[in-house]
Amino acid sequence: MQLTINGKSRNFEAVTLSVENLVASLNLEGKRLAIECNGEIVPRSQFSVKQLAEGDQLEIVGAVGGG
Amino acid sequence: MSDLLKIAGKTYQSRLLVGTGKYQDFSQTRAAIDASGAEIITVAIRRTNIGQTAGEPSLLDFLPPEEFTYLPNTAGCYSADDAVRTLRLARELLDGHKLVKLEVLGDPDTLYPNMIETIAAAKVLVKDGFDVMVYCSDDPIIAKQLEEIGCCAVMPLASLIGSGMGILNPWNLQIIIANANIPVLVDAGVGTASDAAIAMELGCQGVLMNTAIAAARDPVLMAGAMKKAVEAGREAYLAGRMPKKLYSASPSSPTTGLIK
Numbered sequence: 496m497q498l499t500i501n502g503k504s505r506n507f508e509a510v511t512l513s514v515e516n517l518v519a520s521l522n523l524e525g526k527r528l529a530i531e532c533n534g535e536i537v538p539r540s541q542f543s544v545k546q547l548a549e550g551d552q553l554e555i556v557g558a559v560g561g562g
Numbered sequence: 563m564s565d566l567l568k569i570a571g572k573t574y575q576s577r578l579l580v581g582t583g584k585y586q587d588f589s590q591t592r593a594a595i596d597a598s599g600a601e602i603i604t605v606a607i608r609r610t611n612i613g614q615t616a617g618e619p620s621l622l623d624f625l626p627p628e629e630f631t632y633l634p635n636t637a638g639c640y641s642a643d644d645a646v647r648t649l650r651l652a653r654e655l656l657d658g659h660k661l662v663k664l665e666v667l668g669d670p671d672t673l674y675p676n677m678i679e680t681i682a683a684a685k686v687l688v689k690d691g692f693d694v695m696v697y698c699s700d701d702p703i704i705a706k707q708l709e710e711i712g713c714c715a716v717m718p719l720a721s722l723i724g725s726g727m728g729i730l731n732p733w734n735l736q737i738i739i740a741n742a743n744i745p746v747l748v749d750a751g752v753g754t755a756s757d758a759a760i761a762m763e764l765g766c767q768g769v770l771m772n773t774a775i776a777a778a779r780d781p782v783l784m785a786g787a788m789k790k791a792v793e794a795g796r797e798a799y800l801a802g803r804m805p806k807k808l809y810s811a812s813p814s815s816p817t818t819g820l821i822k
Contacts, residue, residue, distance in 0.1 A: 529655035561606025562581025562772030
């Protein structure tokens with residue numbers, strides 16, 4: 496499955512992939528982050544339910560230093 | 563003395579709000595923020611590094627959200643849509659947190675705010691239930707409009723972001739403060755402690771700064787100086803300064819009992 500994550504194309508071997516699976520495969524488990532899929536926020540409570548599809552555009556963001 | 567800063571129904575002891583950017587490392591960030599006494603700290607929302615080391619420390623490890631009130635910002639946004647989108651992500655990131663700093667920039671060189679886009683974003687965010695502290699130009703009419711939209715605080719610039727030029731138009735700030743029914747905080751442009759004190763003496767409810775502390779030769783020392791300046795300026799404002807006059811025929815020492 497091909498996904499675009501934070502502007503970069505990535506391929507995953509899995510045929511089905513939930514947001515939770517994606518977070519785990521990117522070693523981001525336990526990190527405080529927010530995820531948008533195709534411009535829509537995926538609430539944390541939906542991570543295990545939300546299934547990703549070929550070509551989905553994802554934004555994964557966190558808090559960084561800023562003024 | 564119970565002189566508390568009240569923003570969106572919550573009270574704070576400290577009237578100094580600080581940013582968390584531009585420090586050498588996270589431990590310096592933490593030390594400076596501790597020295598500043600700030601309770602409200604701004605953070606930016608950015609793409610997470612993918613494929614980086616899993617154990618890499620993050621800002622949140624050094625500044626736990628349980629200890630501080632996070633103020634996610636929209637730094638780097640040049641349109642109302644981008645700003646709204648960023649703050650919706652911030653709300654999700656911070657478990658439904660509503661207090662945000664809205665800033666929509668108009669120009670990458672000066673970082674001057676685009677107030678037309680800012681107003682458009684403020685309307686959407688207020689309707690969406692956010693408590694919006696809004697970075698703005700020092701235009702009294704715009705500031706009033708932002709209040710009428712329902713923003714919980716207006717934050718006019720003292721001078722351009724990161725310039726350290728201090729308060730360039732105290733007269734406009736005074737008009738904004740006099741007309742406002744919500745807190746007015748100076749955001750951006752403070753360079754050193756006296757600038758923060760002047761902002762508070764003018765009647766600002768608080769000051770927000772980042773570069774003035776982070777870009778000082780000794781950021782932790784400067785953070786302490788800013789804390790004192792904000793407190794001193796606030797007390798001077800509450801005390802009510804003596805009127806200015808060109809000269810005084812009223813010396814401080816007795817005019818009688820002089821030796822002959």
